[in-house]
Amino acid sequence: SPVREFLRCLPKCEHHIHLEGALTPTVLFSLAAKNNITLPQDDDAFKSPASLLERYQRFTSLDDFLHYYYIGMSALVTASDFEHLAWDYFQHASADGVAHAEVFFDPQAHTARGIKYNTVMEGFTNACKRAEKELGITTLLTCCFLRHLPLKDCLELFDDEDVQKSYKSGVVQAIGLDSSEKPFPPENFTELYSKAKALGLKLTAHAGEEAPASYISNALQNLSVTRIDHGIQLVNDPELMQKIASEKTMLTVCPLSNVVLRCVDTIKDVPIRKLLDAGVQFSINSDDPAYFGGYILDNYVAVHEAFALSVKDWENVVKAGIEGSWCSAERKDQLL
Template sequence: GSPSPSSSSSARRDGGRNVDGDWKRKVDGGDDNGNNNNNSNNSTTHHPFLSAFPKCEHHIHLEGALTAPLLLALSAKNNIPLPSSSPDQPPTLDSLTALLSPPHSSLQAFLTLYEAHQTVLRTASDFDLLAWTYLRRAHADHVVHAELSLDAQAHTARGVALSAAIDGVSAARRRAEAELGVSSRLVLCFQRDRPVADALRTLREAAPHLASGAVAGVGLDSCEAGFPPGAFAGVFAEAARLGARTTAHAGEGAGWDYVRDAVERLGVARIDHGVRAAESAELVARLAAAGTLLTVCPLSNVSLGCVAAVRELPVRRFLDAGVRFSINSDDPAYFGGYLLDNYVAVQEAFGLSVGEWGVIGRASIEGSWVDGGRKREMLGELEALLKGFEGAEPRDL
């Protein structure tokens, strides 16, 4: 169906009384002022600088923001059963919460669960509710700009119209801009373990949405090892001709050579994850020289066993080498935290200075897919914050 101008009214129509009142509070994980109380430590009270930091999130899969309350509500609304360990024991809030909680045994094990869960998404208003719930939660972490990924093929393969998914997300994005002042973009990700021809078909179907601005760019995700980026060179060349921004997951589940392949053969100016690029000094120098933005996802990398702990990530290495990167949540419902939690985890592991956070913040803003005016607005807020905390100790940030 077509999206309504107000996502709250469309959600109400689809979800009946479940979508109001208690349910809404549970789904949002917070009270009606947008204060969150789930999935989080005392980040806000203990980290005045990181809480107030104007954040750009570039790597968040909307399907990865399907929290346990949202899964239960959409499963009931659309009459789609959730996978359960036993047929006569439907999942409960507690059992689902446990299932979603990290660690996950592998990227593939996580992806299998994630794909099973997203079958509860059927209508434009479901996508609207999902995107709005995420954007509202992100706003509580002072995310000022968000670039939202969507696995288009996973939905169209289940019979959901591409335009329904896109229209639903667009409605939530408009509302977030109007009510929260959060700017956002939509990124359609091709799944690299599906045929290249399928990606090309999806790109062509998305062309009108690229032209309208409802879709800003394309990405490449899913199981990485064995599916090198170069296979999609033709798709990415056509996407660029259509005016799409481009990014690709690389260097998460496979090695640094996949990062090089994505840069060389897909021509991307951004890499999602990219942390294994640190294994090649030559590639590190090249990424720094090109100004390529890596969208690093600390809690994701730990949750999927890519690294044993956040302190093992090449954060210092990248800062020292001048590699630009942003910090991101990837799939917050599955990896134990939203964006502020990821910022706090980085600070606890590395004890960065105000100046180093300035470098990260500027790269995040400069690397966002927004115009110069929006960048200047966000930079102005960042510089004012940095000035206010000049000379502060890392432990007080």
Template structure:
């Protein structure tokens, strides 16, 4: 069974940096890596928690130096996403992770943005760019970067909040989100992956987010679940990521079936596919096999992804038609 046409809403561009590309960019930029070859790097991708992943993630990121590097990374993801059945992608980029390495902000945005501007023509994928801020860095820094992005008129769809969650509640970033809201940007945030259900509440009440990234810990709070169902707040689920980062013990124990049974608006995404062993099609295939999901159920998840996206209403109508064609195909 192939993957239905879908939108990918939880995707970190830096998390699509495959080992072969890491080594190619390292050679281009004359950077010496800690690994002998791509296979040794692949073998290092056994994580015990979120932090162990982030350590490797930031280490590999050092090869991204030029506008060309960021454009090549973006096109590589889009090419693979098209194979995976993605028709619309809202892509997160971490500007601070590059700026702290001395990479100028315009280099990042122009490299990624230039490739995204050609995405629909080259790959048939409509796109949006989301600047995600690192919650384990000062909120004042995030606000400064956001202001820089606005001054340079970066082609932003919205902002997000990611990186290490525990100990960094959404409440730290209220001013950043107030500024983004006043600029007319869409608002999302990671919450309830490793952090508690209360972080989901904070993201909704204090940041005013329109969509929650992950949100699996919401299931610990029945009142919150009722609210999410009532308000149909989208949750961008990443099943394979949750397993690889030990947020759940195994795919069999993932709360996805319970979330769907409760009426939550869940979508399926890949998060950081180069690190977690699967792009969005791999995630759909894994849950189909694990939970016995048929064509109708997978199509319903794809419909959720389209409705939860920030695509135009015309684009949503077009994509929902593609999903329906797949459903009856």
């Protein structure tokens, strides 16, 4: 359609995509077979890729999704598995007209299974290099910490020699915080973020996805984040919304994710118009495209169908995404 083509051609930046969330049921089953990984036999969803995909249509919450997300990634074992996964994503991103991609990964979900951090990194960095060379997409890797794990475990990973190397060499430029939200508030990770800040890493955290807006102010205050992932609950705190607008803190909104994980009832309940009216900077992202039924362009199209943004609105959204990116000033100038 003409609208889809207009949206495809915009110089889009993606800031909220978990590479493990790009694992489709088909790839999951083929990697599990190759690596002799047994999938749960007491859950009929794992009978076939089709039945798994069907189960993905019926998530009841963030935690219900995360259960499948962590089982799914157990099929990833070798560096080439991780490369294949990320390359799949970058090809979709390129077809959707993504110019710059800042991608999350969850190392603790792999190291806990005995996969070395460097194995994960080898695969992901190979795919990033290939995306830059063959697709012209600039990339940035963000190392996410799992908030359902104790701070001690997170600090242990952070202090690991290989992890430190990846930070100091610039291969990984940012840290994030994800997984189950409500029982694990941002302040639990103050020490982790102060260490990351001291290294000069960029800082972001999931906040205000399922949990209230107080998690957003908590992340800003205690973690010194300069970006908020999701953040849709912000509209329930007008004062905080004004602060975030005036400080130009970017939210990475994931509309289809919010619907599929039941954070909102329908796409019209994603607070796109409220954020625009309040002057809050935000980008539109896919989160876990293989699980939520769409990549970035599907999210743009869904937002357009629900909110009928003007050409000017779209130009402003895309501009906010470029300005809120963590790429070089030169790259931003190219994209603007």
